[in-house]
Structures are given as structure tokens and as C-alpha cells.
Amino acid sequence: MTKKRIFSLFVALLSISMVLGACGSSDGDGASGSPKDLSLLTGGTGGTYFPLGGEIANSIQDNTDIESANAQSSGASVENMQTLQSGDADVAFTQTDIAAYATKGELMFEDGKVDNVQAIGTLYPETIQVVTLKESGIASIEDLKGKKVSVGAPGSGTYANAEQVLEIHGISMDDIDAQHLAFDESTEGIQDGNIDAAFITSGTPTGAVEGLSAVKPVNVLPIEQDMIDKLIEKYPYYAKDTIKSGTYGLEEDTTTVAVLAMLVARSDLDEEYVYNLTKAIFDNADKITHAKGEFITADSALNGVGIDLHPGAKKYFDEKGIKSE
Incomplete structure (x- = not known):
């Protein structure tokens, strides 16, 4: 092999090495595991x-080297x-039950298992609220039979919750006139x-329901203890919850x-990147005004997670000495 050919081969190999090195770097340029602009x-x-x-995004932006963190409205x-x-976003809110369905490829994810998502931590209870007007005469879940009821979009978390709560009460989607509306559309439909x-x-309080209660007296239907027990036995990611009196003008606690x-x-996403944003969220949770x-506390953030924890989040909780219950 001539010196000229050896030199050409060396240049070619060097070029390939530089390209591969650039592709594999995690320098935070937004094309790696450390995006400068977090969605x-x-x-x-x-x-x-x-x-x-919006508050969590601000906390991340203020307490990390991430240049911008943007909270985006979604479905x-x-x-x-x-x-x-x-791969079209970095971090997201979800329900624990939906995360479990997604990672197992169940229910609405039967045609597409989600295999690239891990947990950062749990935040707060997502309350199943069955909202109606006081003047409607609807006093129980059983009273929904034959009624026009919004149950969320097919395949949504709300739809799954509605289907399961109705099921425990011996009601199917065929027993109601199901409407597939967003929260704002639902409360507007009730008002109209x-x-x-x-x-x-x-x-709770949910903005759309607060808006409705400011116009007309509302009622949130209770779920009785025996039904709660049956629901949790079949679907263990549920927990008993209480909507306190005064919320939406309610006169008494609603179970x-x-x-x-x-x-x-x-x-x-890079381990250190997720570690930093996890730290930013939970070390500053006391500043959230919502x-x-x-x-939202680090001490409770591993309760009910139900899917694998991201290594960056695990590093944070390990440092704090926090383990899942």
C-alpha cells in the first residue's frame, strides 16, 4: 500500500470517527439526551x-441549566x-393507571406498547369526579342509567375510569348515552x-368544575364504601379519596x-439531566402555589409509581434515602 493510499485511509477513518463522536455526544444541544429546550x-x-x-416548568428552568422548559397543552x-x-416530547404528566397500561401494552395500548418511558415520581391524587347539577335529581351512580353522560374521549384515562366505575355499579356504556367531551366542554354542556x-x-379543585359551580350549584356523586372496596380489589391502582366540603360549594364531604x-x-434522557430536573421539582415543591x-413531596413521590424509575430520578431519591412503600 502506497503512502498516499495510507494517508487517504487515515483521513477517511478520522472523518468517520469525528462523525460518530458527534452523534454519540450528550452536550445538551437538544439533539441528545440533554435537550436545552425541555418540552x-x-x-x-x-x-x-x-x-x-406551568409552575413545574418554571421551577425546572429556574433551578437547572436547561435554557427553557415549556409546559404544553395536550390531550x-x-x-x-x-x-x-x-420521541416528540421529553417529560409528561400521566395517570399511574395509564402508565401501567402503556408499559404492559394493555387496554388502549394493545396495539402499541410504550417501551421508552420511565417514572420521575408521583405528585397528587387524581380524583374521579362525577359532576352534575343539584337540580338534576341525579343522586347516585346508579341514577346515570339512561342519562346523557360525558365519559371523556375513547381511549382516554377518563374513559377508562368511567368504564370501570360504571362496571362496578353494574352499568355498561350501553346503559348510558355516552358523550366524548373534554372537561371544559363537559361543564359547558351541563350548564347549558x-x-x-x-x-x-x-x-381538585378542577378549574372547569369551579367555573360551573360559580354559575349553578353542583353535586358530585358519591361512591359508597362497598363499591370502593370492589373497585380496588379488581383495579388496585385506585385509592379511596374524599372531596372536602366547601370545594365547589359542596355542603359535606363526598367520598x-x-x-x-x-x-x-x-x-x-441522560441520567444526570433527569437527576437535575427531579431535584429541581421536589426540592422546590414548597414554592408551588397551585x-x-x-x-407534592419527595417523601411520597415513590408511592404508587407502578413502572420502572428513571435512573436519574432513582439517583435523587437514593440520595434522599427515600424508598417506595
Whole structure:
């Protein structure tokens, strides 16, 4: 081999090495596992995810080297998991039950298992609220038979919750006139008399329901203890929950159930990157002004996670000496 050919081969190999090195680097240029611009998927503007997500995004931006963290409105839990799977976002809100379905390829994820998402931590209870007007005469879940009821979009977390709660009460979707509306549309429909009730899975107080209660007296249907027991026995990611009197102008506490809201991240994000944003979120949770901020603590963030923890989040909780219960 001539010296000229050896030199040419050396130059070619050096070029390939430089290209591969650039592709494999994690220098935070946004094309790696450490994006400078973080996209945080939330939910609809009428729910809890969106305003809370805005505060969490600000906390991340203020307490890390991430140049910008943007809370984006979305179709919430199911859509968020699918968007992370496609790589079109970095971090997202979701329900613990939806995360479990996604990573196992069950229910609405039977045609597309999500295999690149890991947990950051749980945040607060996502309360199943069955909302109607006081004047409607609807006093129980059983009274929903034959009524026009919003149950969320097919395949959504709210739809799954509605289907399971109805099922435990011996009611199927065929027994009601199911409407597939967003939270704002649901409360507007109740106010206008176009629907009778709506399932809303969201932290309380939920903005859309507060808006309705400011116009007309509302009622949130209770779930009785025996039904709660049956529901939890069959679907263990539920927990008993209580909507306190005074919320939405309610005159007494209302017993219902909840799943948990959680934050998840793409598993290909760098460990140190996720460690830093986890630290930013939970070390500054006491500064969150949203009503759900009181539930967000590092001490409770591993309870009910249900899917694998991102190594960066695990590093943070290990440092704090926090283990899942």
C-alpha cells in the first residue's frame, strides 16, 4: 500500500470517527439526551395538569441549566404516553393507571406498547369526579342509567375510569348515552342542559368544575364504601379519596376514588439531566402555589409509581434515602 493510499485511509477513518463522536455526544444541544429546550406535556387548559405544569416548568428552568422548559397543552395521559413513545416530547404528566397500561401494552395500548418511558415520581391524587347539577335529581351512580353522560374521549384515562366505575355499579356504556367531551366542554354542556353529568378525572379543585359551580350549584356523586372496596380489589391502582366540603360549594364531604398523577420521562434522557430536573421539582415543591402543591413531596413521590424509575430520578431519591412503600 502506497503512502498516499495510507494517508487517504487515515483521513477517511478520522472523518468517520469525528462523525460518530458527534452523534454519540450528550452536550445538551437538544439533539441528545440533554435537550436545552425541555418540552413538558400537560393536559387540557381546563384541568389541573396545565396550570400545575406551568409552575413545574418554571421551577425546572429556574433551578437547572436547561435554557427553557415549556409546559404544553395536550390531550393528557394517553396522548402524552404516545407522544413520548414517538420521541416528540421529553417529560409528561400521566395517570399511574395509564402508565401501567402503556408499559404492559394493555387496554388502549394493545396495539402499541410504550417501551421508552420511565417514572420521575408521583405528585397528587387524581380524583374521579362525577359532576352534575343539584337540580338534576341525579343522586347516585346508579341514577346515570339512561342519562346523557360525558365519559371523556375513547381511549382516554377518563374513559377508562368511567368504564370501570360504571362496571362496578353494574352499568355498561350501553346503559348510558355516552358523550366524548373534554372537561371544559363537559361543564359547558351541563350548564347549558345538553348533558346530564360528566366524569372528570383531575385533581381538585378542577378549574372547569369551579367555573360551573360559580354559575349553578353542583353535586358530585358519591361512591359508597362497598363499591370502593370492589373497585380496588379488581383495579388496585385506585385509592379511596374524599372531596372536602366547601370545594365547589359542596355542603359535606363526598367520598370517591382516585388514581395518582405522576411525571414520566423518556428513558433515553441522560441520567444526570433527569437527576437535575427531579431535584429541581421536589426540592422546590414548597414554592408551588397551585392547590395541589401541598401534596407534592419527595417523601411520597415513590408511592404508587407502578413502572420502572428513571435512573436519574432513582439517583435523587437514593440520595434522599427515600424508598417506595
